[in-house]
Amino acid sequence: MAKGRSCGLVFVGLFLALGLGGLLSGCGPRPTPTPALSPQEIAQRAAQAMLEVQFLHFRIERSGAIAYLDPAYKTMVFRRAEGDFQRPDRMRVLVRIATPEGFTLDVGAIALGDEQYATNPLSGDWEQIPPEWGFNPAHLFDPEVGIERLMEEGLRDLTLAGVEKVEGVSAYHLAGRATGERVVLLTQGLIGLGGDVEVEVWVGSQDFLIRRVRIVEPATDPQDPTVWEITFSRLGEPVEIEPPI
């Protein structure tokens, strides 16, 4: 009898230990589950997933050191932009810029490949502008220099910084670096002229769609570098982008 009781006690004790352990693990903070994918694999999947996206909405915010839309003339400081993109090369965007004196201007722009339009800041009327003055969005998703290519092979020292919530969605937070030349090609000279940049990407953990990209340019000002934050939303929601005139 005594031996049976002791076996029973051990069993109860083990049960209690397991249950208590389960309770304790349930009460305390849950450890972030280690994904089965490596950072490189996440980036590859993101590249593949973005290839399927035909439409998206984006917002671009710049903070820190000044960045010029026209580096050769330095008359337009980029502040922020919001727009829609339609693959392969259609985009409409409202860009907020600042003059050297600090006054703010809102300029609308529509790009249909090399066909570029912008609103006149004085009259507000749409005008066609030379292709070299605009931004051809086809570069963003170009197979050789676009975002997908950057994700596939353009990021170095890639690490997984964590899993976070972005735009209400659980996302892998990747961090790495890219060469300035690589980013200059992607952004047609808007970002990366000063040298290598630090890149952070938030990729949806379920759909692997990119939700946010953060680019820091240390070369612009070591104390207060230029920081670009690009947020993607309404991924896949159709939009119609037509010439304004």
Added chain:
Amino acid sequence: MRDVERRLLAPYLILALIAYGVFIAADDLTVVSTMLPQMIVDLEIPIPSGLDQAAWIVNAYLIAYVVTMPFMGRVSDLYGRRFVFVVSLLLFAAGSLWVPLAPNLTWLIVGRAITALGGGAMVPVAMAIIGDVFPPRRRAFAMGLLGAVDTAGWIWGPLYGALLVRYLNWRWQFYINIPASLVGAVLAYYALAGLQPHERDRRLDWAGAILLTAGLISLNVALIRSGGGANAPTSFEALVTQRRDSAPVFPLYGVAALAFGLFAWVERRVGRPLVDLALLRLRNFNLAGLVNLTTGFVLIIAMVDVPLFINVILAEDVRSAAVASGRVLSALTVSMALASVLGGWLCQRWGYRLPTLLGLVSTLGGFLLMGRSWDLGVGYGEMAAQLALVGLGFGLVISPVATAVVDSAWMEQRGVASALVILLRLMGMTVGLSALTAWGLHRFGVITRSLPPIPLTDTAAQVQRAMEVTARIIRELFLISALVTALALVPAILLRPRTLSPGQKVDEG
């Protein structure tokens, strides 16, 4: 003379102590004129598409100031000058704390309105206090002194704002207001201890106050929106839909008309109206009111467009433009202050009509010169001389017009009548600012489209065109101001010689 018997301090000492509060509130009215360009930069208000929003930084203060005046004038008749004056200064301090902490333009405008709710009460209450403590034969001179202090606040405002922008930041205007107004509250509490309320019936006309507020706000919103604003997209949604963000205008005019109509109907029926419409039967009250309305209309044009002209046309950067604007506007405001005292003296000797006419002619001449000569090559000296002529005229008009109204009102209505004098000038300012902002933005688009197109890529030519069009529109606004000033000559000519209100004795005091 019961109020005079109970006071503790001499009249001129009371005047000095309450004038301090008046000075602070007056400074806040004009300080924004030279700070506005820097505020537009700091708040990232887009140009030209956002200038109608920027106008509300000034307009919110004006409208709240206007709304407060008749209401608080009446409240001071019922609850006492001291209580109302001190509470007003505390409210002014609260708004001054709000403005620099506002996270965006909308909340900043709310803060400006709160500041004005306090600031707007001080002048009519101060004028009513003069009526309480000064004998009739000395009121005009006391009014002139108060007008000079009020105008001194206007003088100091633009230059002060310019110095703040140059050496500190516009937000310091409001930070400094806080201790300044708290000191004013303490001084007023001490100075006004002997004054008692005039009336025992403590009913307030809330319906009238609400209807007047609704009418003024909807009228000014309708006026500003009437210009259509600049054609540039103001939001991404506007870009997508190719439509300018704006609410329909005509219903707003309808709301304003309805509100004012209901206001008149309510005032005729309520027991203790906010505005005794019987005042409108007083000839001089109506005529002086019209003069004040038109002078306010043109005054705000000078206050706002001079810094705009300097910023866009002449100066190299916002900071140097602010200093230049402050100096040039000082020619306007200094001459206003000096002429205000002179106007009071002339009024005592010659009555209301002559100094008023002289003042209007001077202002008219100044605006005509400005409308013909301000182009890309105008110098600061020439600008200042012409503005001095305009300011001289304004100053001569202030005291006779105010005295004409106060003299014609009954004693128990003096608070309200004093408020209405200034109310009408400020209404003129709000209407002037709203209407001419809308006009200016509309004309900017019309003129720009009428000129030969310049490639968007030619930024130097675009800048040059912006400067030329802006200068042209500002000249047009000055010529419109000259025309409006000419219209004010008619009621000025019809002003009757000086009289005392019913119940007043010639040898009283």
